[in-house]
Amino acid sequence: MAYEHVNDQWPDELPTPTGDEAIAACKRLYRFGLKKSWRGKWKLTSGRRYTWPRGSTFYVNPNGEHFGGWRDLVHFMSHYCFSQLMPHRRPHDSRHEYLEREMVRYVIEQGWLEGKLRRKAKAEPTIDEINAAKLAHIEAAIRRWEMKAKRAATALRKLQKKKARMNRA
Numbered sequence: 001m002a003y004e005h006v007n008d009q010w011p012d013e014l015p016t017p018t019g020d021e022a023i024a025a026c027k028r029l030y031r032f033g034l035k036k037s038w039r040g041k042w043k044l045t046s047g048r049r050y051t052w053p054r055g056s057t058f059y060v061n062p063n064g065e066h067f068g069g070w071r072d073l074v075h076f077m078s079h080y081c082f083s084q085l086m087p088h089r090r091p092h093d094s095r096h097e098y099l100e101r102e103m104v105r106y107v108i109e110q111g112w113l114e115g116k117l118r119r120k121a122k123a124e125p126t127i128d129e130i131n132a133a134k135l136a137h138i139e140a141a142i143r144r145w146e147m148k149a150k151r152a153a154t155a156l157r158k159l160q161k162k163k164a165r166m167n168r169a
Helices: 019-034 069-085 094-110 127-168
Strands: 041-044 052-054 057-060
Touching (some): 019 041, 019 057, 019 069, 019 094, 052 069
8 A cells, every 4th residue: 555645745854752742642643533532541652662552551652663753653543543443444444544644634734743732841940939939838837836836825724724713613
């Protein structure tokens, strides 16, 4: 089976997805292909492992050994979705080529190759912010212990009065 229609869709230069990008892409490709969400966990893997579920965990390899990168992710997600949609068909049936081509178009149209799935980096707090947060935590602890000491003093006063009344009687 010739996959020229699929391979012609890809640009010449493809970036390698990060781990977070790969997992987010696979989740969305799963929903795109099967119209429902994966109920198990998603986990990053590496080496010679394929992007494929094992048990209730879907393992995602962003640097796959077959084609590598985005091509690998889309290829294996299309195979998995096709196997779920048409379990009695052969893996490289012509209908699979259509599904993979649609997934490639979806990836390109959504702008995932330009990094739209990347998460924004959180700003690192400065040392002054960290120290201010620690100081606020310590001051709150002091207030809590002062309140406990005040309650303890009140309870002791009441018990002393109760003891004095008992001694008089």
